[in-house]
Amino acid sequence: MGSTSKMKVLESLAPLFIVCLGILGCTRAVSLEVKEGNSTCIKADLSALLFITYTTFNSTSNVSTSLPDSTSVDAASSSCGAAGRPPWLVAVFRSGHALGLSFATNGSFYSVTNLTLQYNLSDTSLFPQSNGSGIVTVVSSSVGIWAPLNITYRCASPTTIRAGGAAVTFSAMRLEAYMPGNDLSPAESVCAADQTTTTTAPPTPTTTAAPAPTPAPTPPGAPKTGVFSVTNSSGTVCLLAKMGLQLNVSYVSQSQNKTVQELVNVNPNLTITSGSCGGTTASLVLTQQTTTLNFTFSMNSTTSKYHLSGINLLANWSDMTAPFSASNTSLDYLRSTLGRSYMCNTEQTLLVAPAFSLNTFRLQVQPFGVKASQFAAAEECQLDQDQMLIPIIVGAALAGLVLIILIAYLIGRKRSHAGYQTI
Numbered sequence: 479m480g481s482t483s484k485m486k487v488l489e490s491l492a493p494l495f496i497v498c499l500g501i502l503g504c505t506r507a508v509s510l511e512v513k514e515g516n517s518t519c520i521k522a523d524l525s526a527l528l529f530i531t532y533t534t535f536n537s538t539s540n541v542s543t544s545l546p547d548s549t550s551v552d553a554a555s556s557s558c559g560a561a562g563r564p565p566w567l568v569a570v571f572r573s574g575h576a577l578g579l580s581f582a583t584n585g586s587f588y589s590v591t592n593l594t595l596q597y598n599l600s601d602t603s604l605f606p607q608s609n610g611s612g613i614v615t616v617v618s619s620s621v622g623i624w625a626p627l628n629i630t631y632r633c634a635s636p637t638t639i640r641a642g643g644a645a646v647t648f649s650a651m652r653l654e655a656y657m658p659g660n661d662l663s664p665a666e667s668v669c670a671a672d673q674t675t676t677t678t679a680p681p682t683p684t685t686t687a688a689p690a691p692t693p694a695p696t697p698p699g700a701p702k703t704g705v706f707s708v709t710n711s712s713g714t715v716c717l718l719a720k721m722g723l724q725l726n727v728s729y730v731s732q733s734q735n736k737t738v739q740e741l742v743n744v745n746p747n748l749t750i751t752s753g754s755c756g757g758t759t760a761s762l763v764l765t766q767q768t769t770t771l772n773f774t775f776s777m778n779s780t781t782s783k784y785h786l787s788g789i790n791l792l793a794n795w796s797d798m799t800a801p802f803s804a805s806n807t808s809l810d811y812l813r814s815t816l817g818r819s820y821m822c823n824t825e826q827t828l829l830v831a832p833a834f835s836l837n838t839f840r841l842q843v844q845p846f847g848v849k850a851s852q853f854a855a856a857e858e859c860q861l862d863q864d865q866m867l868i869p870i871i872v873g874a875a876l877a878g879l880v881l882i883i884l885i886a887y888l889i890g891r892k893r894s895h896a897g898y899q900t901i
């Protein structure tokens with residue numbers, strides 16, 4: 479998405495851009511259905527982001543991936559609940575990975591009783607350098623997804639469910655089990671998170687009064703610029719970054735019992751920098767107390783171009799009801815060429831997940847080919863170039879205006895001269 483940087487200048491196009499992101503499926507939605515004979519018993523439309531911690535030969539590593547478009551229902555393990563088995567939706571993806579939801583009902587409500595995530599450590603494309611191999615299964619039995627029978631459960635807000643060393647974040651979810659027909663019931667039960675975040679939440683049967691308006695926290699101002707570097711095993715600097723960073727996070731506040739949106743500046747002198755360098759991937763990890771921000775840069779060795787391909791945020795702030803995790807591994811930001819650094823002085827917003835975006839200020843990075851601990855010549859972002867164009871355009875427009883006024887004045891004067899002569 480090369481036009482990203484133009485977004486801020488063409489402020490009026492921003493809504494269009496966000497819509498376009500939605501349509502292009504930056505949050506990939508999958509549609510899953512369990513059938514028995516001709517009738518559908520479970521249907522789910524959702525996006526899911528999986529975050530998995532695993533051990534590598536040296537340490538531990540994190541991977542995050544979204545449920546791919548190719549995800550499909552495993553008909554053999556899924557069931558509608560015949561022969562005493564509970565209804566079970568099992569979605570399989572890539573090689574040997576699966577996500578399962580099992581359901582139960584008490585006659586008036588249905589709920590997800592447990593979530594099962596199965597991942598295949600032998601899949602080295604997803605788990606590079608994994609110490610273990612084979613299938614790992616983790617289960618969570620506190621899922622918190624439930625709705626009355628014959629009513630669709632709907633939750634647009636991200637909801638994270640933890641299981642073992644993994645976390646699954648669902649968003650844009652619509653789901654129903656024990657379905658009376660073959661389509662999702664039109665009546666919807668909206669999850670609590672949606673009721674408190676969206677301004678357009680439909681009226682719901684719950685009796686909770688409108689939440690008391692809480693004063694918005696004062697914005698923290700522009701963040702300080704920090705210089706961060708990663709050294710390789712021989713002690714030379716292999717990744718350099720200079721930037722101010724501001725996190726924009728939506729999470730469920732414990733004290734306010736609702737979703738709040740908070741801007742938090744990264745303080746460079748409280749930050750511990752780590753990371754790794756490689757031929758085609760490099761990472762920068764910034765840790766500040768209970769916040770860990772991880773950048774992954776990728777290089778295409780055929781084209782010698784690199785870009786920021788992944789951002790991952792883990793945060794466990796005191797007012798959070800649960801630790802926050804958001805990540806995206808299919809980003810395409812900060813594009814530049816090997817042997818050059820990337821620069822963007824203008825503020826940029828990097829959308830990572832529905833609940834997390836990152837604002838960058840006065841940024842310069844070079845994740846590959848750093849020589850002598852110095853930035854190489856910079857490729858400047860379109861935004862900076864546009865920014866420089868604005869005075870020129872404004873100047874040209876003003877000059878044009880002056881010219882038009884001058885011409886109008888001259889013509890007007892000629893006309894009025896003609897008028898006087900007839901008297």
Ligand SMILES: *[C@@H]1O[C@H](CO)[C@@H](O)[C@H](O)[C@H]1NC(C)=O
Pocket residue numbers: 515516
């Ligand atoms: C499914 O539909 C086909 C044709 O529509 C019909 O012949 C068959 O009996 C149906 N099966 C069940 C289990 O209802």
Ligand SMILES: *[C@@H]1O[C@H](CO)[C@@H](O)[C@H](O)[C@H]1NC(C)=O
Pocket residue numbers: 535536711754
């Ligand atoms: C892991 O350890 C080996 C030696 O034991 C070392 O060569 C390698 O660079 C280490 N990898 C990382 C990512 O630290």
Ligand SMILES: *[C@@H]1O[C@H](CO)[C@@H](O)[C@H](O)[C@H]1NC(C)=O
Pocket residue numbers: 533534535536537538609610
């Ligand atoms: C890797 O696996 C071996 C054997 O299972 C284990 O002893 C070792 O502690 C593991 N290393 C890490 C870093 O977990």
Ligand SMILES: *[C@@H]1O[C@H](CO)[C@@H](O)[C@H](O)[C@H]1NC(C)=O
Pocket residue numbers: 573574575598599600601602613
């Ligand atoms: C796990 O992944 C490996 C490598 O991709 C594959 O050979 C194996 O069949 C997978 N296991 C299962 C159970 O699918």
Ligand SMILES: *[C@@H]1O[C@H](CO)[C@@H](O)[C@H](O)[C@H]1NC(C)=O
Pocket residue numbers: 564566580581592593594617619
């Ligand atoms: C989760 O649900 C499935 C399907 O009902 C069941 O087979 C499995 O044993 C359950 N796991 C746990 C830990 O309850």
Ligand SMILES: *[C@@H]1O[C@H](CO)[C@@H](O)[C@H](O)[C@H]1NC(C)=O
Pocket residue numbers: 584585586587
């Ligand atoms: C079913 O579960 C819901 C929610 O847990 C509860 O409010 C309701 O009373 C239960 N109904 C029956 C018939 O047990």
Ligand SMILES: *[C@@H]1O[C@H](CO)[C@@H](O)[C@H](O)[C@H]1NC(C)=O
Pocket residue numbers: 585586627628658
């Ligand atoms: C759900 O719908 C089915 C078919 O329309 C009906 O038989 C059943 O009684 C309904 N259940 C509830 C709890 O409303």
Ligand SMILES: *[C@@H]1O[C@H](CO)[C@@H](O)[C@H](O)[C@H]1NC(C)=O
Pocket residue numbers: 726727728739741827832833835837
């Ligand atoms: C933070 O993100 C929200 C949407 O999640 C957006 O409306 C808001 O403008 C952002 N604020 C800043 C300062 O970027």
Ligand SMILES: *[C@@H]1O[C@H](CO)[C@@H](O)[C@H](O)[C@H]1NC(C)=O
Pocket residue numbers: 670686735
């Ligand atoms: C938080 O809000 C939910 C509904 O939005 C309510 O059910 C719950 O009791 C509240 N919890 C506290 C501690 O106020």
Ligand SMILES: *[C@@H]1O[C@H](CO)[C@@H](O)[C@H](O)[C@H]1NC(C)=O
Pocket residue numbers: 747748
């Ligand atoms: C961080 O920097 C500010 C000024 O830039 C300084 O006042 C403060 O003491 C520094 N904090 C630490 C922990 O170094």
Ligand SMILES: *[C@@H]1O[C@H](CO)[C@@H](O)[C@H](O)[C@H]1NC(C)=O
Pocket residue numbers: 778779780781
């Ligand atoms: C590198 O770029 C070329 C041309 O854009 C593309 O065809 C190729 O798939 C890319 N390779 C990787 C590993 O992304």
Ligand SMILES: *[C@@H]1O[C@H](CO)[C@@H](O)[C@H](O)[C@H]1NC(C)=O
Pocket residue numbers: 794796801
């Ligand atoms: C998050 O913080 C709380 C309290 O500070 C702590 O009890 C909890 O273990 C932390 N969770 C994680 C995953 O670090």
